Amino acid sequence: MDSLSPKPLDTQAALAQRYGAAIPPVGPWNETIAGLLEHRSVRGYKPDPVPAGTLETLIAAASSAATSSNMQWWSAVAVTDPAKKKVLAEIAGGQKHIEECPLFIAWVADMARHQRISDEEKTAFETMPWLETFLVACIDTALAAQNAVVAAESIGLGTVYIGAMRNDPVRVAELLGLPKQSFVVFGLCVGYPTEKGVGEVKPRLPQATVLHHESYDAAHEAAERKTYDAEMAAFSKRHEMQAATWTQRVLNRLGPIKSMAGRDRMRAALAKLGFEIR
Ligand SMILES: Cc1cc2nc3c(=O)[nH]c(=O)nc-3n(C[C@H](O)[C@H](O)[C@H](O)COP(=O)(O)O)c2cc1C
DSSP: OOTTSOOOOOHHHHHHHHHTTOOOOOOOOOHHHHHHHTOOOOOOBOSOOOOTTHHHHHHHHHHTSOOGGGOOOEEEEEEOOHHHHHHHHHHTTSOHHHHHSSEEEEEEEEOHHHHHHHHHTTOOOTTTTSHHHHHHHHHHHHHHHHHHHHHHHHTTOEEEEEGGGGGSHHHHHHHHTOOTTEEEEEEEEEEOBOTTTTOOOOOOOOHHHHOOSSSOOOTTHHHHHHHHHHHHHHHHHHHTOSOSSHHHHHHHHHSSGGGGTTGGGHHHHHHHTTOOOO
């Protein structure tokens, strides 16, 4: 039940899980950081419901995230109705964990609330129809959701983000009764992982690739990618994943337009949802 709570994990062991052989020389360390390094997405859930008040705890964590100019551009729709989750799973290309998890949270970039303020206060908001404002709303939504993820993992719950809500944002908005100028950026499955669902920490690119000092330097990136590919190939083999290396995964995901699963129609979908993005 408590399989994902932070354990007093040895620092070097935690870093080895995350980076393989490319262990960086870290400094201060505590249980919070150990918990963050234990993150893995969970795609197998027990049917047990989450305890009463859990949703509200997660939302309190989400509300505690920083938010641009305190505008608080997000809302969350909690879904437990099996029939609704079934439709959401179907929109997401048949991701069974959406049906399986006891709690699904749709994270909404919500510009409708601010539009209502504009209407009620009879003040035109000239800043609303700009890409910058839309971007800020999505950033706020993501920061809030990630706080909820960290909170969930700290109490032994598993989560997985569901970006595939964006396969058909209009249908998702209809299903959840969203007003114009709001859309689900992603969903989040929440629940207790099955034994298999707990999974394994997935290695990440070495810090040498992602961390730059004073100025950007990709001189050694190709060699570092080879090392990471070997790490990910071993991981993929253990988990029977399709793409062996990370490079192959990038090629598959970014090469063909069909891998966007409908998200190439995002601009039209957003227009339909009432977003005017200049
Ligand atoms: C915005 C976002 C959307 C995602 N969408 C999905 C999804 O639709 N289905 C899924 O199984 N995983 C999804 N994921 C999970 C990623 O695949 C996962 O985080 C990544 O492979 C790294 O694995 P880890 O989280 O176990 O470390 C998503 C993650 C993010 C951040």
